[in-house]
Amino acid sequence: HRVCSAQGFLISFSVPWLRRHRTRRGGKGAADVSILSLLGKDEEEEDAWSGNDFEDELLRETEESRQRHAQALSGGRQRGHVPVLVKTCMDNLFRRENEDTGLGFLTRYDGLYVDATFGRGGYSREILSHLTEDGHVVAFDVDPTALEEGKSLEASDPRFTIIHRPFAEMDKLFAKNKKLKALLKKLGPPKGIVFDIGVSGPQTDNVDRGFSLQKLYEREETPLDLRMNPSVGRPASEVLQELTVPELAFILQKGNETQVPCHAERIAQAILDDQELNGPFESMRRFAEVAGKIQNEFDGVPEEDFRHPRHGFEHPARLTVQALRIFINDEFGQCKAGLEAAFELLPIGGRLVISVFKAAEQRILQQFVAHNMDADPKTVKRLKTKRRLVELYPLAGTDKEYSVRFVSKDIRPSAKEVSLNRRSRSGRTVVLEKIPRTCPRVKVKPRKLATRFTEPPPPELM
Numbered sequence: 001h002r003v004c005s006a007q008g009f010l011i012s013f014s015v016p017w018l019r020r021h022r023t024r025r026g027g028k029g030a031a032d033v034s035i036l037s038l039l040g041k042d043e044e045e046e047d048a049w050s051g052n053d054f055e056d057e058l059l060r061e062t063e064e065s066r067q068r069h070a071q072a073l074s075g076g077r078q079r080g081h082v083p084v085l086v087k088t089c090m091d092n093l094f095r096r097e098n099e100d101t102g103l104g105f106l107t108r109y110d111g112l113y114v115d116a117t118f119g120r121g122g123y124s125r126e127i128l129s130h131l132t133e134d135g136h137v138v139a140f141d142v143d144p145t146a147l148e149e150g151k152s153l154e155a156s157d158p159r160f161t162i163i164h165r166p167f168a169e170m171d172k173l174f175a176k177n178k179k180l181k182a183l184l185k186k187l188g189p190p191k192g193i194v195f196d197i198g199v200s201g202p203q204t205d206n207v208d209r210g211f212s213l214q215k216l217y218e219r220e221e222t223p224l225d226l227r228m229n230p231s232v233g234r235p236a237s238e239v240l241q242e243l244t245v246p247e248l249a250f251i252l253q254k255g256n257e258t259q260v261p262c263h264a265e266r267i268a269q270a271i272l273d274d275q276e277l278n279g280p281f282e283s284m285r286r287f288a289e290v291a292g293k294i295q296n297e298f299d300g301v302p303e304e305d306f307r308h309p310r311h312g313f314e315h316p317a318r319l320t321v322q323a324l325r326i327f328i329n330d331e332f333g334q335c336k337a338g339l340e341a342a343f344e345l346l347p348i349g350g351r352l353v354i355s356v357f358k359a360a361e362q363r364i365l366q367q368f369v370a371h372n373m374d375a376d377p378k379t380v381k382r383l384k385t386k387r388r389l390v391e392l393y394p395l396a397g398t399d400k401e402y403s404v405r406f407v408s409k410d411i412r413p414s415a416k417e418v419s420l421n422r423r424s425r426s427g428r429t430v431v432l433e434k435i436p437r438t439c440p441r442v443k444v445k446p447r448k449l450a451t452r453f454t455e456p457p458p459p460e461l462m
Helices: 016-022 041-046 051-078 086-093 122-128 144-156 167-176 178-187 201-205 236-242 245-255 261-278 284-299 318-328 331-345 359-371 377-382 386-392 415-420 422-426
Strands: 002-006 009-013 109-115 131-140 160-163 192-196 351-356 402-411 428-436
Touching: 086 122, 086 192, 086 351, 086 402, 086 428, 109 122, 109 178, 122 131, 122 144, 122 192, 131 167, 131 178, 144 160, 160 178, 167 178, 167 331, 192 331, 236 261, 236 318, 245 261, 245 318, 261 284, 284 318, 318 331, 331 351, 331 359, 351 359, 359 402, 359 428, 415 422
Parallel strands: 109 131, 109 192, 131 160, 192 351
Antiparallel strands: 002 009, 351 428, 402 428
């Protein structure tokens, strides 16, 4: 099937013969085959648009679509960042899962869309490449370098707006910001929102930002900062001076839930002992060495064999640094608040497409959906008490008019994408949709979670 748009109408037709006859055009005995040949002779003569014109228009639209897509990806690559699972995200954002024509997607869309995590603009540019002149993208980011890139795009494309605020505030900003209020009034609520959670490639690649673990053996003075927005809050080196061992162990355990609890305590103890002995951690190199040696000990590597590896993803301190970064930027809290804000903005039927890279982020998504999932009438009837309904379906205890469902739970990058963009290897795309609520409202408090779980005695094995 081939799809194209003209004057707002979508035309879809099967054209396996189109390629077959295109090779004959202009040759000896070539037949001038067109879509209009399916009509009567009089109808064909009355229409001034010939089959060849239609074919040429189809090919032209296809090439323009390919160029828009290539420009969007190129824009991101030139700025040091390749968006992950971008085609899958666009397919789900624009609901075109079943529209693949083989030549590409020719349909262009209008309306308002939100890029909650602008980064270097890979997703924003890709969305813009699929929009008509009546479409608009609003993007959010707290990183000053992302703001510079966003301002450049804003100056070159009137369909784009960048906002230098956390994405967790998007619902409040659309209610207060004059420009966003005007867009909301003109275009209606966002048809789709995209999240790309976590740190971006340019942030980790820029050694001056204090995120990078690359080639620390060459760099003495890389600061231990870890802030997404260096103008707000305090760097990690200062925060560490106020933490106790139990607090730091909690941070490391929460940011890396696969870590054995006592091992998180070992790392926390070693870090704060070194800080007490040698003063604040001004450099990433020293911090990574202390944490890396304790991790190596757990992995069976002697302390004297410790080396800073060439690549950051190979560093034994990587998960320790990641956990501290998550805390410094309240990434999990922002993710939770951002999900709520996004669904307050979306209309019924609107979609949130979110790329995540850590198991903890996936759990946040699962908890959000579980707490906002609707109970069908059969389930409501089966449950014997209102309290039990609220315990199993917390949405029943709220006044929300909507519920949330998974459209797709775990879309992974292809082998080809991983080969082109190594950073995509741990990425997952999740698609959520806002749908009407059907379960009744119940004003009953659930029991505390601890009282609803009881460990049974172990079975007898002999």
